[in-house]
Amino acid sequence: MAESWNKRERELKKKNAKKKKEEKKQERKEGSDKGKSLDDMLAYVDEYGNLSATPPDRTSKPITDIPPVVANSRALNPVDATRTGVVTFYDSNKGYGFIKDSSSNDSVFVHVNAAAVELKENLKVTFEVERGPKGLIAVNVKAAI
Numbered sequence: 001m002a003e004s005w006n007k008r009e010r011e012l013k014k015k016n017a018k019k020k021k022e023e024k025k026q027e028r029k030e031g032s033d034k035g036k037s038l039d040d041m042l043a044y045v046d047e048y049g050n051l052s053a054t055p056p057d058r059t060s061k062p063i064t065d066i067p068p069v070v071a072n073s074r075a076l077n078p079v080d081a082t083r084t085g086v087v088t089f090y091d092s093n094k095g096y097g098f099i100k101d102s103s104s105n106d107s108v109f110v111h112v113n114a115a116a117v118e119l120k121e122n123l124k125v126t127f128e129v130e131r132g133p134k135g136l137i138a139v140n141v142k143a144a145i
Helices: 009-030
Strands: 085-092 096-101 107-111 124-131 136-143
Touching: 085 107, 107 124
Parallel strands: 107 136
Antiparallel strands: 085 096, 085 124, 096 107, 124 136
16 A cells, blocks of 8 residues: 555544554553562572472571671682792892792892892892782782891
8 A cells, every 4th residue: 555645644644643642652661570579589598409389498407507708808818828930030120020939930020129139130038919890919929048
């Protein structure tokens, strides 16, 4: 069917489209789940991880004690222990370098402000490690005895 350019027909089409839109809106409103009670919306998880509509029976099994979350896990992490190593690279103009850890052979970044001694290549040092934004950072760097 050819499209009509008659003004009356166009207005009639717009009116019918608007009427259909209102009917659909009313149907959505009637069929919506809004206004349900809280009990109808709740879902429970049983001990196997399955969802159910009924709350679990708490009297059948005692709740086992769950250990508390450690707020500061650094105490458990051996990364903070004092380490020994050798300065493999150091740029005195820029004030940074790298220490090769003697036990793990990891390369650890070191800055001149973290050292109590003058750093130079092949110097044996003791240091502690912290996590930085880009990896491990050596702090409290001292010359090894």
